[in-house]
Amino acid sequence: MREEFRADLHTVSQLLVDMAEAVRAAMRNATRALLAADRAAAEAVIARDAEIDSLYSQVEARVSDLLARQAPVATDLRTVVTALHVAADLERMGDLADHVAKTALRRHPSPAVPAELRPIFVSMAEVADGIANKIANVLSKPDADRAVELERDDDVMDQLHRNLFSTLLDDAWPYGVETAIDGALLGRFYERYADHAVNAGRHVHYLVTGEHPY
């Protein structure tokens, strides 16, 4: 029974790692689509969002099956419920990469991001990618300290988000309303992506330590 539980849990964990890697790849491609007006990259993100949704369904099916067959309690139960939370956050991260890709596609072949905003989006994409990478690592090898680090990365993202709005709202903004709206929405997509990663990290921290980090 115990061994069976471990094996089931390993399958669920592996699915979560696959999801984390998939949503990381999705945002990398979405960023390429955005900053290089790369249509193929955008289309790949949109096509692969269904794969991420399918991984999510597999996590849910496995977890329900595991709960029904093994009826775990205490720490085991906590682990299983946590897996559901993490999967939900990862699924949303995939959706947000999809939104970025769709924004790039809507403006294609023009770039959705004008020159003034490129450095901010390059930085936001770097932070997002680093956070997604940490989530994949933390899921492969749960580590409470690493999970808490994500919170600090998110502070950097929030600061970039504020800088973005300062630029958009500056009297010298030369690009008009549509580009400003795209910039604001894109900024929100990256910021939300990082938020969900931090949430996932919080769940992993709880899983490892039994305590909420903050």
Added chain:
Amino acid sequence: MREEFRADLHTVSQLLVDMAEAVRAAMRNATRALLAADRAAAEAVIARDAEIDSLYSQVEARVSDLLARQAPVATDLRTVVTALHVAADLERMGDLADHVAKTALRRHPSPAVPAELRPIFVSMAEVADGIANKIANVLSKPDADRAVELERDDDVMDQLHRNLFSTLLDDAWPYGVETAIDGALLGRFYERYADHAVNAGRHVHYLVTGEHPY
């Protein structure tokens, strides 16, 4: 055992109904804050978001407790896992009402929504309120047909969202970038609120029928 399970489940359901009513009230107040530049209404929404988060934590604690003590299987297990999904959607709806209230507050005492956009936001708020009301009803008395109706309400919201963007991107838009960005983000908050309600409805449909509606 069976009776105890029913009693536990009833407690969870009641918490979900409380959450649905709270997020409905939150968006009503947030809309008042937005359209009447009502500072007290905005502050009430922000203060009460913690109550919604607390209800969410209570659902999670109750569900974990129920899983550990009762080890439900089959339909019972499905019911319990569905409750977690519904709670997560409701919690996000509360966050979105909070975002609307904060936008109203940031612009106070000026209105965040100019005259041209008022009719669209009045309609979006009506649709959002109707959807939130249906979710509360469906949770009190699960009903698969009613849950599917939500999808149609959401189509109305999506159309309003498109109308909003047409207005913001019209060459005749007279208000400049900041008001346009606020309009775009506010539109997204109402649209996401409805999306999460539809998601919750989908879970209730699955709960009642055992099938995904679409």
